[in-house]
Amino acid sequence: LASESVYKQDPDAFWDFHKALYDAQPASQQHDEAWVTVERLTEIASETTSVDVAKLEDDLSENSTVLEQVSLDDGLVKEHGVQFTPSIMINGVMLEDPFDYETIERLIEQGTP
Known part of the structure; x- marks a missing residue:
């Protein structure tokens, strides 16, 4: 608060x-x-x-x-079942590794599933 x-x-x-x-x-x-x-x-x-x-x-x-x-x-x-900080969710996909730049980039480029 x-x-x-x-x-x-x-x-x-x-x-x-x-x-x-x-x-x-x-x-x-x-x-x-x-x-x-x-x-x-x-x-x-x-x-x-x-x-x-x-x-x-x-x-x-x-x-x-x-x-x-x-x-x-x-x-x-x-x-959304967030269990740790930091957490990143892109287009409904929770990343297991919030520091995986390649996966972040790929999910953003794919757009909404």
Whole structure:
């Protein structure tokens, strides 16, 4: 939700926020401890972006329009059986190797099956 909100408000800062969020994760031995809070997300966002923090907090609520977008994305993941990131689907074909340029090129050139 936070990433979607940051992207929506300040697309140019998305990757800075993304990197800071990953950098803020606890050490591996404490990785399962709860650490993602609204306060921590807004702190990271205020350090790395120019987003409206009040809007970000609103976007993290259960009634936000951002939640609708995340739910839509989650539905697409389930509908298409996406199991890993990155994943590439071209013309209805899920690539086993998302870095196989020749297959990507061939599927694009073939067009819609």
